[in-house]
Amino acid sequence: MHSLTEENYLKAIYRLSEIDGNKITPTSIAEAVNVNAASVIDMIKKLTEKKLINYDKVKGAKLTDKGNKTALLIVRKHRLWEVFLQDKLGYSWDEIHEMAEQLEHVQHEDLADRLDKFLGYPEYDPHGDPIPKSNGQLPDTVKKLLSEIKVGKTCRVAAVKDTSTIFLQYLLQLSVSIGTKIKVIDKIAFDGSMNIQIGKDFKTTVSQKFAESLLVD
Amino acid sequence: MHSLTEENYLKAIYRLSEIDGNKITPTSIAEAVNVNAASVIDMIKKLTEKKLINYDKVKGAKLTDKGNKTALLIVRKHRLWEVFLQDKLGYSWDEIHEMAEQLEHVQHEDLADRLDKFLGYPEYDPHGDPIPKSNGQLPDTVKKLLSEIKVGKTCRVAAVKDTSTIFLQYLLQLSVSIGTKIKVIDKIAFDGSMNIQIGKDFKTTVSQKFAESLLVD
């Protein structure tokens, strides 16, 4: 269907559009796929020919419906394989990406669906990124405040309610960003503070104010 | 390390040498990798340069130790992935080959070993082909007569004791060849005949004479 290289460009464009509504330029793509900008121009022409993207110097590149569908499937496979590598083969989260980059290109009618079923229909990959469903939908992340999460549950940072610099700097200090997993270890009834585990092994205590400023799902 | 294409050539050469002690010619390789003979000549040069094979117009191509080691790892991965696809994802034996062709090229330090462990160290793939061990050894197939296999067990045709044309023709008729899986469904005490399942779904009854002429493991 599409070459491995084409798939990598589509995935990169998808990821770039996922991050924010920014204009997707040849240069940004070049950086994402680690290639010279001139090469990107060639590929932009090719993907445009194939009606996988639209490109316009002013608006930048944008996936067409067809391109989006293709990219979503690649991302779905990538994230499912990451779950497989962590849950079934016991790799740690820093080892899985490179392998998933290869596995995501394996083609077969219903491979993603079978894998999805085998893994128990996970909603997020080990990095906290949402896994697109078979129909291309992302899990409809019902956001809650971190303070609403029950003890023992793990959630994932989806957004911040408070966007003050001081709060964001605190998040940065704690290595918390969109997608970070947080497990609620304990809640202190006295003042509403929480014992949480951030990511894989960092534990800390945060205040009620903090827990009411972070949106998770 | 080696390109996907190189890996495919090495695997093909390995498979050709596995079948019998025949001379491996450019033409036979061309047929195996589905490519023009002229292309094979180029690749022979490349693989020779890389000391993965030795080539001589008279003796044909032969894997070096290095080439053999590489090929064995690819075959190991291929066969392990086939087990995964059948046992874990529920694909049938005719669907798995094409996917395993892609999966076998996924590179990572200890991926094969982890997969092997996860699958419970299988010795044969769903087609009955032996899975090379981590050290490159093939399972040392202790051969028995089919007649010695217990009811309910599945075994795999390893060799024939009787090489008469008439017996081989009978085997052909039953679609039994080296590697074919046979499950012993029942043994008739009266005359030593056996109810067996050949391959995936063909059931038949064979005589004691038959069961004592087939070596399995």
Add this chain to the structure above:
DNA sequence: TAATTTTATTAGGTTAGTCTAATAAAGCAT
């Protein structure tokens, strides 16, 4: 706005792996 810097694009070249067509070498059959 003019000058400078950055970004986009074109032109032309490289590499891996493929092909076809032509030639050389072997193998086989009379």
Add this chain to the structure above:
DNA sequence: ATGCTTTATTAGACTAACCTAATAAAATTA
């Protein structure tokens, strides 16, 4: 052995994906 057929090899070309260097266009800053 001598011609016929098959196999191996060379020569030359193509494609996808990449590169560098040069130019054009846009954006930024003085």
